[in-house]
Each structure stands twice: as structure tokens, then as C-alpha cells.
Amino acid sequence: MESKLVECVPNISEGRDLEKIARIVDVVEAIDGCTVLGVEPDHDYHRTVITFAGEPDAVMNGAVALIEASILELDMRQHKGEHPRMGVVDVCPFVPLRNTTMEECADLARQTVHIVNQRHDVPLFLYGAAASRPERTVLSHLRKGEYEQFQARLSGGDTIHTDHTRMPDLGATEWTETVAKSGGITVGARPILVAYNVNVDERGAKVSKKIGSIVRSSGRLLKSDGGGKVRSRGMLTSVQGMGVPVDELGISQVSMNLLDVDACPLHVAFKTCESLAADHDVSLCGSEVVGLVPLQAMLDAGLFFDPEASDDRTLVTAAMDGLGLNHHHRFDPHEHIIEWALNSEVKP
Amino acid sequence: MESKLVECVPNISEGRDLEKIARIVDVVEAIDGCTVLGVEPDHDYHRTVITFAGEPDAVMNGAVALIEASILELDMRQHKGEHPRMGVVDVCPFVPLRNTTMEECADLARQTVHIVNQRHDVPLFLYGAAASRPERTVLSHLRKGEYEQFQARLSGGDTIHTDHTRMPDLGATEWTETVAKSGGITVGARPILVAYNVNVDERGAKVSKKIGSIVRSSGRLLKSDGGGKVRSRGMLTSVQGMGVPVDELGISQVSMNLLDVDACPLHVAFKTCESLAADHDVSLCGSEVVGLVPLQAMLDAGLFFDPEASDDRTLVTAAMDGLGLNHHHRFDPHEHIIEWALNSEVKP
Numbered sequence: 001m002e003s004k005l006v007e008c009v010p011n012i013s014e015g016r017d018l019e020k021i022a023r024i025v026d027v028v029e030a031i032d033g034c035t036v037l038g039v040e041p042d043h044d045y046h047r048t049v050i051t052f053a054g055e056p057d058a059v060m061n062g063a064v065a066l067i068e069a070s071i072l073e074l075d076m077r078q079h080k081g082e083h084p085r086m087g088v089v090d091v092c093p094f095v096p097l098r099n100t101t102m103e104e105c106a107d108l109a110r111q112t113v114h115i116v117n118q119r120h121d122v123p124l125f126l127y128g129a130a131a132s133r134p135e136r137t138v139l140s141h142l143r144k145g146e147y148e149q150f151q152a153r154l155s156g157g158d159t160i161h162t163d164h165t166r167m168p169d170l171g172a173t174e175w176t177e178t179v180a181k182s183g184g185i186t187v188g189a190r191p192i193l194v195a196y197n198v199n200v201d202e203r204g205a206k207v208s209k210k211i212g213s214i215v216r217s218s219g220r221l222l223k224s225d226g227g228g229k230v231r232s233r234g235m236l237t238s239v240q241g242m243g244v245p246v247d248e249l250g251i252s253q254v255s256m257n258l259l260d261v262d263a264c265p266l267h268v269a270f271k272t273c274e275s276l277a278a279d280h281d282v283s284l285c286g287s288e289v290v291g292l293v294p295l296q297a298m299l300d301a302g303l304f305f306d307p308e309a310s311d312d313r314t315l316v317t318a319a320m321d322g323l324g325l326n327h328h329h330r331f332d333p334h335e336h337i338i339e340w341a342l343n344s345e346v347k348p
Numbered sequence: 349m350e351s352k353l354v355e356c357v358p359n360i361s362e363g364r365d366l367e368k369i370a371r372i373v374d375v376v377e378a379i380d381g382c383t384v385l386g387v388e389p390d391h392d393y394h395r396t397v398i399t400f401a402g403e404p405d406a407v408m409n410g411a412v413a414l415i416e417a418s419i420l421e422l423d424m425r426q427h428k429g430e431h432p433r434m435g436v437v438d439v440c441p442f443v444p445l446r447n448t449t450m451e452e453c454a455d456l457a458r459q460t461v462h463i464v465n466q467r468h469d470v471p472l473f474l475y476g477a478a479a480s481r482p483e484r485t486v487l488s489h490l491r492k493g494e495y496e497q498f499q500a501r502l503s504g505g506d507t508i509h510t511d512h513t514r515m516p517d518l519g520a521t522e523w524t525e526t527v528a529k530s531g532g533i534t535v536g537a538r539p540i541l542v543a544y545n546v547n548v549d550e551r552g553a554k555v556s557k558k559i560g561s562i563v564r565s566s567g568r569l570l571k572s573d574g575g576g577k578v579r580s581r582g583m584l585t586s587v588q589g590m591g592v593p594v595d596e597l598g599i600s601q602v603s604m605n606l607l608d609v610d611a612c613p614l615h616v617a618f619k620t621c622e623s624l625a626a627d628h629d630v631s632l633c634g635s636e637v638v639g640l641v642p643l644q645a646m647l648d649a650g651l652f653f654d655p656e657a658s659d660d661r662t663l664v665t666a667a668m669d670g671l672g673l674n675h676h677h678r679f680d681p682h683e684h685i686i687e688w689a690l691n692s693e694v695k696p
Contacts, residue, residue, distance in 0.1 A: 210627045214562060219583055222619035224670060228652035230613075232620040235567055235580045265578075271570035272580040279558045279628075304576035322572060 005098035006105060007037075007053040007192065007292075007338070008063050011090045012070050013079050013183075015046040020073050025050060027065040033058030037341050038291055046081025047090070051292060053342060056100060060108045063092055064115050067185060071120055076147050076183040086143045086150060087183030093128060094189045097294065097338060105189035106130040112187050113170050121178055123154065123168035128188035135164040139186060147183045151175045194258040194297060195290035196266060198273040199328050200243075201283045205252035208243030211276045212254050215269070216241035235272055237263040249328050251285060261294065267301040270323050286327025295339040353446035354453060355385075355401040355540065355640075355686070356411050359438045360418050361427050361531075363394040368421050373398060375413040381406030385689050386639055394429025395438070399640060401690060404448060408456045411440055412463050415533060419468055424495050424531040434491045434498060435531030441476060442537045445642065445686060453537035454478040460535050461518050469526055471502065471516035476536035483512040487534060495531045499523045542606040542645060543638035544614060546621040547676050548591075549631045553600035556591030559624045560602050563617070564589035583620055585611040597676055599633060609642065615649040618671050634675025643687040 014020055021041055028034050028050070038051035052062055067089050074088040083090075092112070094105035109130035117124055131137040144160050145153055153159040153166055154175050172179050200208040213220050217239050219232040234241075238260035245252050254273050258264050266289075274284045295312070302315030305322030309315045316333050325331035334340050362368050369389055376382050376398070386399035400410055415437050422436040431438075440460070442453035457478035465472055479485040492508050493501055501507040501514055502523050520527050548556040561568050565587050567580040582589075586608035593600050602621050606612050614637075622632045643660070650663030653670030657663045664681050673679035682688050 214583065214624070220620065220623050222616065222623060224615070224619070224653045224655075226652075226654045226656070226666075226670075228615070228655050230616055230619070230652060232583045232616060232623075233581075233585065235562065235583060237581065267572070267576070268570065268578055268580060271572075271578070272568065275568050275570060275580075276562070304574075304578060305572045306574045307572075307576050308574070318574075322574075 002098060004055050004100045004104075005053060005342070006056045006059045006100055006108065007051065007095040007097050008059045008092065009049060009051050009095065010063065010066055010092040011085075012048050012050065012066075012074065013046065013076065013081070013085050013088050013090055014070075014074050015041045015043055015048050015081065021048050024066060024069045024073055027069045028052050028062045031058060031062045031065055034062035035342055037338070040291070042083070044081070045083035046079060047083045047085065049291075053097060053338065056104060056108055059094065060112055063094070063108075063112050063187070067092065067112070067116050067187075068119065071122060071182050075181050077180055079147070084140070084143055084146055085183075086147050087123075087185045088181075089185045089187075090143075091127070091139055092185070092187045094187075095192045096189075097192065102129045102189055102191065109187045109189050113185075116185070117171045120182070121172045121176065122182040123173065123179060123184045124171040125184055125186040126169045126188055127186050128190040130188040132169050133164060135162070136169075139188070141165060142186060150184055151180070154179070191260055192294060194261045194266070194293050195256075196258050196269060196293075197253040197255045197288040197290065198270055199246075199249075199285045199287055199324070200252045200254060200273070200277055201285045202252050203245070203247075203250055205243040205245040207277055207280045207282045208252035208254045210243065210280070211273050212241045212243035214276055215239060215254065215256070215272055236269055239264050239269065251328065253288070261297045265300045265304075266293070266297055266319070266323060267304040270301075284324070286324025286329070288329040289325060289331055289336050291336070292338045292341065293336055295337050298333070298337055350446060352403050352448045352452075353401060353690070354404045354407045354448055354456065355399065355443040355445050356407045356440065357397060357399050357443065358411065358414055358440040359433075360396050360398065360414075360422065361394065361424065361429070361433050361436050361438055362418075362422050363389045363391055363396050363429065369396050372414060372417045372421055375417045376400050376410045379406060379410045379413055382410035383690055385686070388639070390431075392429070393431035394427060395431045395433065397639075401445060401686065404452060404456055407442065408460055411442070411456075411460050411535070415440065415460070415464050415535075416467065419470060419530050423529050425528055427495070432488070432491055432494055433531075434495050435471075435533045436529075437533045437535075438491075439475070439487055440533070440535045442535075443540045444537075445540065450477045450537055450539065457535045457537050461533075464533070465519045468530070469520045469524065470530040471521065471527060471532045472519040473532055473534040474517045474536055475534050476538040478536040480517050481512060483510070484517075487536070489513060490534060498532055499528070502527070539608055540642060542609045542614070542641050543604075544606050544617060544641075545601040545603045545636040545638065546618055547594075547597075547633045547635055547672070548600045548602060548621070548625055549633045550600050551593070551595075551598055553591040553593040555625055555628045555630045556600035556602045558591065558628070559621050560589045560591035562624055563587060563602065563604070563620055584617055587612050587617065599676065601636070609645045613648045613652075614641070614645055614667070614671060615652040618649075632672070634672025634677070636677040637673060637679055637684050639684070640686045640689065641684055643685050646681070646685055
């Protein structure tokens with residue numbers, strides 16, 4: 001059996017100072033068995049998404065090192081960005097990739113906060129599959145009030161939180177200089193997420209906005225004049241999505257997060273958008289995988305576009321062609337497919 | 349607690365000879381406690397949908413009487429119509445309406461075929477919640493090959509059926525004169541079904557066909573050039589639907605069966621179609637309830653359109669207005685709402 005493989009995708013609250021970001025990434029690179037697969041700083045969000053993978057223990061050591069480096073390097077008192085956040089490592093999910101279970105990843109999250117807690121007196125939260133109770137599963141619920149209301153939240157002041165979500169799972173429960181600097185740090189476990197955008201051949205985003213609200217799993221909000229509200233569901237399962245203009249390319253995109261790529265494969269998302277665009281006499285012009293995608297998702301898409309194909313390379317090519325991954329964007333399978341990226345990285 | 353209430357909706361294979369139909373309906377009317385709520389013959393289908401309701405035992409006696417009368421009156425050897433069918437009573441479902449469970453209705457179906465079997469040597473099938481195994485749940489699966497291939501099916505000839513669906517649950521297993529006349533009779537239990545059509549203000553059915561394939565639960569079939577096939581799901585739960593032109597009114601309809609009106613209430617179906625029609629700059633012009641609807645479904649819709657309303661009458665009026673049930677069609681709550689129709693019928 002192939003070795004166990006876990007991914008970790010921390011989001012740190014620094015998207016502008018590239019030297020600081022590099023120093024934080026370096027400590028992960030230095031951990032034996034940790035392979036950094038992606039570093040994506042966003043200036044407006046003032047936030048960087050870092051992706052690394054490896055065997056479970058190595059990845060956990062990488063996560064601990066990253067959190068410690070972020071506590072050292074970053075200061076929430078200086079931080080303003082467009083993305084909601086509560087602390088220097090705003091979220092740090094472990095993701096099962098191969099031969100590991102969600103429960104193993106939840107254990108890694110619990111061990112991570114345990115180790116961090118022995119060394120730093122900061123507020124530590126667990127979310128996702130590692131959550132200590134159902135109300136604490138969703139990150140955006142735990143993060144309500146953000147950094148700005150965190151002092152009141154810890155100090156027993158006015159807060160929008162109930163007793164079930166207010167306090168950290170572990171670590172500091174009082175407002176100190178250390179806590180003011182770190183904010184709250186949230187670690188957890190979740191299934192793999194594929195960021196996938198379908199290109200719609202239109203200027204503006206009139207059609208892609210319509211498609212986005214038809215395909216996203218939460219569907220459309222329906223209101224009556226009398227104030228009644230109800231939702232339909234969307235055509236795709238476990239998908240967040242919305243239509244956005246992409247002015248520099250003169251197109252729009254249906255921008256999606258595939259939260260469960262088994263439940264909604266790439267080709268189902270693509271072909272559903274294609275079918276809905278055709279309702280408006282509009283064509284697609286390829287699609288874009290942002291970041292990493294599991295090999296199996298590419299093989300599944302390849303088999304849909306070329307049911308005769310059998311070997312991995314032919315299937316991946318069929319998927320790239322069928323989804324038009326190089327139409328407006330660039331898809332290098334050795335960078336974007338997790339398993340292949342790992343092999344490329346670890347060879348030298 | 350109010351009395352138990354069960355509905356029975358047999359479909360008989362006679363849609364043209366109104367005297368024969370009347371004689372069959374009469375035997376149901378004659379059963380003490382059975383109230384006939386609807387008789388809808390269809391000439392092209394050569395099929396009539398009969399709806400009656402009452403307490404469980406009365407309704408079961410009504411079903412037995414109807415099946416016996418149909419065996420006597422009808423002859424499958426003469427029958428040609430557009431609707432698929434296998435026997436004189438093509439399907440006879442019991443539906444739990446009030447203070448009864450699906451399992452009680454499945455028991456009524458089993459008792460019904462047991463009694464019929466004591467008096468007539470005809471092939472009897474059980475379906476839906478009364479099915480004897482999962483492969484036999486869906487009527488259209490049991491009915492495959494229809495009347496025309498029924499002799500071969502019983503006689504061990506060529507058949508598309510597996511051993512799991514080929515033979516009746518009870519009764520005749522050989523081809524006789526009686527069986528040639530009756531065909532196969534299928535009895536079962538299913539949840540209540542609401543036939544609901546939303547009116548789209550367009551000639552032809554260009555937009556309503558698009559909406560139909562977005563809202564129906566089975567969604568759209570997506571194909572690749574290479575021959576791959578996959579389905580998305582639809583925006584509505586437990587709904588069959590399609591777009592059809594209604595030339596005599598100069599409109600089209602999204603014609604739906606709401607198979608579980610709790611999972612997809614009337615107002616959700618209506619507002620979802622409205623939202624999707626607006627994507628194409630097309631308006632709705634009311635909607636149509638065909639046959640009967642449970643009071644609760646109307647109250648739920650009423651509360652959506654008028655959250656301030658409290659009494660049943662105001663809520664029903666709000667639902668009728670909000671859904672536009674009298675825009676192109678006619679909705680009399682004392683005929684269309686099951687509970688009110690029963691009260692109107694049983695009073696005199």
C-alpha cells in the first residue's frame with residue numbers, strides 16, 4: 001500500500017510583506033518530509049494560502065512550525081484586509097489525501113493545538129471534523145465578530161456568540177499582549193476542496209451570475225411580497241459558486257468551490273454550466289483549476305470525455321482537453337495534480 | 349384525534365366508454381364510507397383516474413369492488429391507448445392522508461390483492477411501499493413489456509424481465525382466457541402526489557422546457573462527444589417535470605408532479621419557476637392544481653405569501669392569490685382541497 005498522505009492548507013494573515021511570508025514558508029520547508037506545493041499571497045485580502053503535504057506526522061510538525069513562526073512574525077494589531085479573519089493563522093485545516101481518514105486528520109488537528117498550547121499562551125479553536133461540538137463545526141460561525149470583537153468576547157463583554165462558540169477549545173482565555181498580537185488561531189480537518197472556475201464567453205457577468213445561483217448547492221433565495229422566504233436547492237452537490245466578470249480576459253466565470261469532488265466531479269460542474277449557458281445562447285471557453293486537484297478527479301473527468309482511454313496520462317490529457325484547462329488559463333499536470341506535484345517536488 | 353383517512357387513486361384501462369366508467373365508479377360509491385372525489389377519463393390515453401377517500405377499511409372495500417367491477421367490465425384484448433398499461437386496473441395505490449402510516453397503506457394493498465385472489469384467478473402485483481422486494485418498487489419497472497408481452501412473460505418465453513420482476517406476487521401464473529382479459533393488476537401504496545402546473549407567459553414552450561429540465565429532480569442529462577453520460581440533479585426535490593405548450597391559452601406550462609409536497613411545497617415550485625423564467629425576461633401567469641391537494645400544502649403556501657395570516661380560510665386565500673390559481677384556471681377550494689372536498693361531499 002502506498003504511504004499515507006495528508007495535505008495542510010493554512011491561511012495566514014499576511015498577504016503583502018513577501019519577505020515575512022517567505023520566512024514563514026521556510027520553516028515548513030525545513031521540516032523533513034513536508035513538501036510545500038503552493039504559496040498564494042493576496043494583497044487585498046492581506047492573506048496568504050499556503051499548501052503543503054506529506055505523511056501525517058511530518059505535516060503535523062509543519063503545521064506546528066508554521067503556527068509558531070506566524071505567532072512570532074505577525075501582529076494582528078496592525079492587520080486590515082478584505083477577508084474576514086480572527087488571528088495570525090486564521091485557519092489551518094488538515095485534509096486526508098491518501099490512505100488516511102478524516103478522523104486521523106481531526107486527531108492531527110487536536111495534537112497540533114495541544115503542542116502549540118504547551119509553548120504559547122494563545123487562544124486555540126478546533127473546527128470542521130475536529131470541532132468539539134456541532135455548533136463549532138463551521139469556521140465562519142467560530143470567527144463571528146472577527147479580531148475586532150475578540151477582546152470583548154474573551155473578557156465577558158458584549159458578544160454575538162453563545163456560550164457554545166464564545167471561548168477557545170484550548171489556550172489563553174484572557175486578553176493579554178500576546179493574545180492581542182496573535183488573535184485566535186483555528187485548526188481543524190475537512191475534506192479536500194477544489195477551486196474550479198468555468199469560463200463563460202460574455203463580457204460582464206449577466207449569464208454567469210444566473211448560472212452561479214442555479215448551480216451552487218444553496219440554490220436561490222425565494223421571497224414573497226409579504227416577507228416570506230424560502231430556498232430552492234442548486235443543481236450541484238456540495239458546491240459554493242457565483243458568477244464574476246473577468247474583465248482582463250473579456251469573459252466571465254462561474255467561480256466555484258467543489259467541497260466534495262466525489263459528489264460533484266469537475267466534468268459535472270463543467271457540463272452543467274455549459275448546458276445552462278446554452279439556454280442563453282452563450283458558449284463556454286474552457287475552465288480553470290486554481291491550485292491543486294486530486295489525480296482521481298482528473299481521471300474521472302478523463303473517463304467522461306474519453307471512455308476508451310485507460311492509462312493515467314491519456315485520461316489526464318482527455319480531461320484537460322474536455323474541460324479546456326489551457327483555453328484561457330494554464331494547467332500543468334505536474335504542478336496542479338497533487339500526486340504528480342508531490343512526485344515532481346520530491347525527486348530532485 | 350380526527351378519524352383515519354386514506355385515499356385510493358386507481359387508474360383503469362378505459363377512457364372512452366363513459367357508461368362503463370360510470371358503472372365501475374358506481375360500485376365504489378355504493379360502499380359505505382367511500383367518497384368519490386374525482387373521475388378523470390382521458391380519451392387518448394384510454395384510461396381513467398378515479399380518486400376516492402375515507403377510513404381505511406371502507407377504502408379497501410372500495411378498491412376490491414372497483415377491481416372486481418373492472419375485471420367484469422373491461423377486456424384488455426380490445427385495449428389500445430397512448431399510456432403504458434398492463435391490465436384492466438393498471439395501478440391502484442393507497443395513499444395515507446391523515447393519522448395513517450405508509451405501512452398501514454401497504455397492508456391495505458396486501459389485503460386487497462389477497463381478497464381479490466380468493467375470488468378471481470388473475471395475476472396480482474404489489475408495488476411502491478407494498479413491494480415484496482426493492483426491484484419491484486417502481487411501477488414502470490414492473491410494467492415493462494406491457495400487456496402485449498405479458499403472455500410470453502408468464503409462459504416462460506422471451507422477456508426483458510429478470511426473475512425478480514417477472515412473475516406476479518399472487519394469483520394466476522399461467523396464461524388463461526381470464527388472464528388474457530384482465531392482464532396484470534398492480535396494487536400498492538405511495539405518498540400523496542400533487543399534480544401542479546406553473547403557467548409561463550410565452551407561446552410555444554421554449555422557456556418552460558428549459559425550466560422543466562432545471563427544476564425536475566432528475567436534472568439534466570450531460571453527454572460528452574466521446575459517449576460519456578452523467579446527470580446533474582434538479583433544483584426541486586421529489587419532482588417530475590417538463591415544459592409543454594398550451595396552445596389554446598397561448599401560454600406554456602412547466603408541468604410537474606410533486607411526489608412529496610412536504611419536500612417541495614407548492615410555493616417553492618412556483619417561485620423557483622418564476623425566478624428561472626425571469627432569467628429569460630419572461631413572466632409567469634398563475635398556476636394550476638390538477639385534481640386534489642392536501643390542506644396543509646395550501647396552508648404552507650399561504651403562510652409564505654402572507655406570514656401575518658393565521659386562520660385556514662385567510663391562508664388558503666393567500667395561497668390562491670400568491671400562486672395565481674384562478675389566473676388561467678379555476679380553483680375551488682371546496683373541490684380541490686382534499687379535506688374540504690370530503691366535508692362538502694359527506695355533508696348532504
